[in-house]
Amino acid sequence: MTESGKNGPSSIEVALKGCCPRCGKGRLYKGFLDLAPECEVCGLDYSFADSGDGPAVFIMMIAGFIIVGLVLWVEFTWSPPYWVHAVLWIPLTLALTVGLIRPLKGWLVAQQFRHKAEEGRLEK
Ligand SMILES: [Zn+2]
Numbered sequence: 244m245t246e247s248g249k250n251g252p253s254s255i256e257v258a259l260k261g262c263c264p265r266c267g268k269g270r271l272y273k274g275f276l277d278l279a280p281e282c283e284v285c286g287l288d289y290s291f292a293d294s295g296d297g298p299a300v301f302i303m304m305i306a307g308f309i310i311v312g313l314v315l316w317v318e319f320t321w322s323p324p325y326w327v328h329a330v331l332w333i334p335l336t337l338a339l340t341v342g343l344i345r346p347l348k349g350w351l352v353a354q355q356f357r358h359k360a361e362e363g364r365l366e367k
């Protein structure tokens with residue numbers, strides 16, 4: 244297996260399963276969103292992985308686009324009372340954002356691993 248994970252899991256697999264981006268067997272997370280320090284199977288050090296605000300930005304764009312589109316459609320189609328909007332959109336917003344953040348973070352970590360993305364450094 245190569246260091247860049249060419250024979251490892253795809254980024255989509257890492258996103259859906261929350262597995263190690265190199266071997267695909269160990270777990271990526273130790274909590275809901277906290278990364279484990281390293282893979283317990285192949286020993287890959289996860290300290291390279293820093294997705295920062297990336298997942299949140301994608302979630303805001305994806306969930307915002309879906310939910311605002313639905314809100315406008317429902318409002319202009321049926322003009323329901325405001326409580327209907329509250330009942331529909333608060334749970335949907337929570338489900339979409341909480342449901343997407345973990346796969347998106349896993350996907351970004353896998354992309355980082357695959358493409359060796361890291362902070363820029365000045366060469367000496
Ligand atoms: Zn591993």
